[in-house]
Amino acid sequence: MGYIDLKYKPTENDVVCSFYLEPSPGVTLTKAAEDIAAESSIGTWTEVATMSDRIRKLGAKVFSIRNNIVKVAYPEELFEKGNLSQILSSIAGNIFGMKAIKNLRLLDIEFTEGLVRSFQGPEVGLEEVREITGVYNRPLLGTIFKPKLGLTPKEMEVQAHVIYSNGIDWAKDDENLASMKFNKFEERAQRMLGVVDRIYSEEGRRVIYAPNITGPLDKMLERAELVKELGGRCIMVDVLTVGWSALQYIRKQNFGRIVHGHRAMHAALTRNKKHGISMMVIAKCSRLVGVSALHTGTVFGKMEGGKEDVSKLNEFLKSDFYGMKKVMPIASGGLHPGLVPKLYNALGNDLIINFGGGLWGHPQSPAAGARAIRQSLDAALKGISLAKYAESHEELRAALKKWV
Numbered sequence: 001m002g003y004i005d006l007k008y009k010p011t012e013n014d015v016v017c018s019f020y021l022e023p024s025p026g027v028t029l030t031k032a033a034e035d036i037a038a039e040s041s042i043g044t045w046t047e048v049a050t051m052s053d054r055i056r057k058l059g060a061k062v063f064s065i066r067n068n069i070v071k072v073a074y075p076e077e078l079f080e081k082g083n084l085s086q087i088l089s090s091i092a093g094n095i096f097g098m099k100a101i102k103n104l105r106l107l108d109i110e111f112t113e114g115l116v117r118s119f120q121g122p123e124v125g126l127e128e129v130r131e132i133t134g135v136y137n138r139p140l141l142g143t144i145f146k147p148k149l150g151l152t153p154k155e156m157e158v159q160a161h162v163i164y165s166n167g168i169d170w171a172k173d174d175e176n177l178a179s180m181k182f183n184k185f186e187e188r189a190q191r192m193l194g195v196v197d198r199i200y201s202e203e204g205r206r207v208i209y210a211p212n213i214t215g216p217l218d219k220m221l222e223r224a225e226l227v228k229e230l231g232g233r234c235i236m237v238d239v240l241t242v243g244w245s246a247l248q249y250i251r252k253q254n255f256g257r258i259v260h261g262h263r264a265m266h267a268a269l270t271r272n273k274k275h276g277i278s279m280m281v282i283a284k285c286s287r288l289v290g291v292s293a294l295h296t297g298t299v300f301g302k303m304e305g306g307k308e309d310v311s312k313l314n315e316f317l318k319s320d321f322y323g324m325k326k327v328m329p330i331a332s333g334g335l336h337p338g339l340v341p342k343l344y345n346a347l348g349n350d351l352i353i354n355f356g357g358g359l360w361g362h363p364q365s366p367a368a369g370a371r372a373i374r375q376s377l378d379a380a381l382k383g384i385s386l387a388k389y390a391e392s393h394e395e396l397r398a399a400l401k402k403w404v
Contacts, residue, residue, distance in 0.1 A: 003037035004030060008063040014073040016110040017091050020274060021070045022103040032100045033062045033070045039095050041078055069107075081118030084244045084285055092277055103274040106281055111288075116322045119288040120251055124258045125325025126318065126350060129292060132233050132258065133169055133206050138381055139344060141373055142170030142208075142354040144332065146361075149176060153183055157191035159366060163359065164199045164207045166367045167374035170352055172210035175238050175264040185211065185223055193230045210236040210260040217246050224255050234258035239286055239294075240265045251290030260330075261291030283313050287321065293328040299346050300339045307346050314347055328352055336361075337369075337396055338404035340376035341386060353377075363398050372399040 010016050023032035038044070041060035042051075058078055064071035072091075080086045092106050130136050143163055145156055160171055171192075179185035192209045199207050213223035213235050220242070224235050239247050239261045251259065263286075269277040279296070286294050294317060297310035310331075317327040329351055331343055336358030343353055355373055362369030372395040379389035379396070386404075390397040 003034045005061045008061045010073040013076045017072050018107040019070045020105040024102045027100045035100045036095045037062050037072050040091050076112045105275050106277045113322050120290050121324035122290050122292045124292045126328045129328050139351040139353050140169045142352050143168050143359045144174050144356040146356050148174035153188040153191045160195040162367050163370045166370035168370050170208045173212035175262045177212055193232045208234050210234045212236045214238040228255050236260040238262045238264045248289045258292040261286050261294040263295045287327050293330050295330045295332050298331045298333050300342050336403040337372040337376035337399040341380035344380040363402050368395040371395040
């Protein structure tokens, strides 16, 4: 049967996928597109006796082929509602290994309302993050403890009080810190959340600690339960390395916690602009499954990703998505105080800005690093240049001398 219908108009009951496609030598673009539609829906490499007219109606349709951009419409019936793993196994599964394909990139998925509403989405969304922290009129300022591995829970506890008391709103584990011999999760959570409580009693500020619960599912559940028992308001998950089903199961427990989504490993899928899966697809999947905040890129830091791409991701996370709660974007990777005004101007107010070396590497101290970050944001909010503001703020001046 044929899977090409360039006159077809997708309906509200179709899932529409956009692909960048380069066929292998000797294969036409049209033939490669047809192979994709067949393999990702009802087809296989040869005719089969069990095919029927009823099943043929479920076949995907290639309805647009323009300059290597191929659009395919899939009947919603092909997908199990609420099952992201099955959906991706279809539209991002075997097709990437086909011999007819030289390069293939899943650029975007336009989900149907029915599929979107079959997922829970965030339990705690952007608005609730604002309510929990009590910070409404500016980006939240965060940090990742450095070195990323090696610190003990006691060392983190001491430094946490330093950075929180000097203006940081949000502190998190690094993506590869779990529960090691030198830093057990249970002790770390107890000590760090104790600091969070101490800051509230001292200053009346609700700061956030995001402990990384990433691990086998049974361990993730235990760690999330412990965070809840200790009064923590946030858990962190490496969304891709734990897998969509594990993340979805954590969400379904209704812990009432912020889910800080780290995108570790994403570049293995997203970096090659001709092959793989775009970060937009990962962002959409993350929102469906239920993250509250998601790393999307920095524009100006050490990570790949330009302003246009990052802005589109952030706009989606904050857009209406059939009534699903919004997600707070996170900028993280190679940031320092000299970049804050650029980030603020490029990405706006609804943003968590995370600093690692740009805080802990301050030439004076981590405390000075935290103050420099806050001073940089204050300058941006007031519309004052960093050079001018640094004249009366020593910590910012030292940071600019080192990094700008």
